[in-house]
Amino acid sequence: MKHFAQDTILEARGLGRTFTRGGGLFQQRTFVRAVDGVDLAVRRGETLAIVGESGCGKSTLARTLVRLLEPTKGQVLYEGNDIAHLPARDMRRLRKDLQFVFQDPFSSLNPRMTVGAIVEEPLTVHTQDNKTTRRQKVAGLLQRVGLRSSMADRYPHEFSGGQRQRIGIARALASDPSVIVADEPVSALDVSVQAQVINLLEDLKSEFNLTLILIAHDLAVIRHMSDRVAVMYLGEVVEIGDTETVYGAPRHPYTQALMRAIPVPAPGMRSMHADLPGDIPSPLNPPSGCRFHTRCRQADERCGIDGPTLETTDGTRQVACHHWRKVTEDQTRQKQEPPRSVATAKRFSLYREWSRKKMSNGPSSSPVVTTTQRKDKNA
Numbered sequence: 001m002k003h004f005a006q007d008t009i010l011e012a013r014g015l016g017r018t019f020t021r022g023g024g025l026f027q028q029r030t031f032v033r034a035v036d037g038v039d040l041a042v043r044r045g046e047t048l049a050i051v052g053e054s055g056c057g058k059s060t061l062a063r064t065l066v067r068l069l070e071p072t073k074g075q076v077l078y079e080g081n082d083i084a085h086l087p088a089r090d091m092r093r094l095r096k097d098l099q100f101v102f103q104d105p106f107s108s109l110n111p112r113m114t115v116g117a118i119v120e121e122p123l124t125v126h127t128q129d130n131k132t133t134r135r136q137k138v139a140g141l142l143q144r145v146g147l148r149s150s151m152a153d154r155y156p157h158e159f160s161g162g163q164r165q166r167i168g169i170a171r172a173l174a175s176d177p178s179v180i181v182a183d184e185p186v187s188a189l190d191v192s193v194q195a196q197v198i199n200l201l202e203d204l205k206s207e208f209n210l211t212l213i214l215i216a217h218d219l220a221v222i223r224h225m226s227d228r229v230a231v232m233y234l235g236e237v238v239e240i241g242d243t244e245t246v247y248g249a250p251r252h253p254y255t256q257a258l259m260r261a262i263p264v265p266a267p268g269m270r271s272m273h274a275d276l277p278g279d280i281p282s283p284l285n286p287p288s289g290c291r292f293h294t295r296c297r298q299a300d301e302r303c304g305i306d307g308p309t310l311e312t313t314d315g316t317r318q319v320a321c322h323h324w325r326k327v328t329e330d331q332t333r334q335k336q337e338p339p340r341s342v343a344t345a346k347r348f349s350l351y352r353e354w355s356r357k358k359m360s361n362g363p364s365s366s367p368v369v370t371t372t373q374r375k376d377k378n379a
């Protein structure tokens with residue numbers, strides 16, 4: 001059996017999740033292979049981002065990794081133990097370690113419970129603490145996420161979107177987890193509060209020794225927050241590597257298209273579209289061979305027949321493409337040439353400037369000291 005590496009906390013091996021649709025009296029049953037045969041190791045203490053266009057399986061993969069969804073094939077190893085098919089009773093015990101922060105802070109909090117009760121619930125389920133200790137811990141957690149402890153008696157509807165996301169984060173932290181999945185934690189929030197919540201997550205990650213699995217549509221947020229990035233296309237991971245390596249020189253033609261599509265960002269920009277002809281094919285009937293071949297400029301006959309597997313290219317970066325060597329050569333050649341057009345150069349410099357501003361401009365009212373502010377203080 002394959003060795004479980006020491007620096008790995010969570011690992012997917014041949015992981016798959018298929019959804020069944022239809023199957024009524026007059027409807028044919030169809031199968032959506034939302035995640036199909038994913039091999040992925042999450043390293044202890046890292047932030048691993050999962051990116052890709054809408055519907056490629058990011059949420060399904062993340063949910064399956066922490067067993068919010070049961071896999072239909074493969075293994076999920078947490079600390080070396082397969083949890084893919086653990087009975088519900090054992091999984092309840094493990095839930096303490098594997099937590100989730102949801103995208104929508106409006107629907108993910110029970111409107112009938114006070115904020116104090118919401119944050120206290122995991123403590124009741126997972127600890128032996130008495131009521132007084134639990135209340136003290138709730139007060140501490142609320143303060144830690146930038147809220148006042150007196151807010152514990154209020155209800156979710158009395159809070160803004162950003163504050164509700166802070167409550168969701170406090171609830172996730174309450175059980176002292178090892179891994180948190182943050183599924184688009186800021187995309188439902190106003191742009192003005194996004195940076196605050198991002199900074200909060202980053203600070204908490206180091207303070208609580210967390211491993212973070214991050215799903216986001218905003219490539220600037222991903223670049224800022226993640227150590228490594230996994231790129232998904234139609235249920236498969238097509239490239240994975242250190243964030244700067246992947247952003248600096250993407251090797252899979254799909255990753256290249258995703259990076260090319262970085263638009264000059266505008267407030268409220270929430271979706272990610274690759275710079276490619278045609279739509280993403282249906283996961284009900286994915287293309288044969290390499291799933292990307294129908295949209296790929298590099299594709300040849302082999303790609304339609306033979307599906308590539310992840311191959312280590314440079315360092316620890318892995319790419320699933322028969323043509324990654326050619327892509328690399330093209331990249332090296334292009335680096336030696338001047339930018340193709342003034343417009344392209346301008347687009348990228350505008351993007352860089354925006355991303356720098358967005359990350360450093362946490363509004364001064366932020367209750368959390370931002371990473372940038374801290375750097376300034378130390379300067």
Ligand SMILES: Nc1ncnc2c1ncn2[C@@H]1O[C@H](COP(=O)(O)OP(=O)(O)OP(=O)(O)O)[C@@H](O)[C@H]1O
Pocket residue numbers: 019020021032033034052053054055056057058059060061283
């Ligand atoms: N409960 C479900 N039943 C049936 N199909 C589902 C279900 N959940 C997800 N799917 C399908 O699985 C595929 C992957 O969905 P998923 O939500 O994981 O993608 P995603 O990359 O996270 O998308 P987005 O960025 O839009 O959230 C999609 O085709 C989706 O329609």
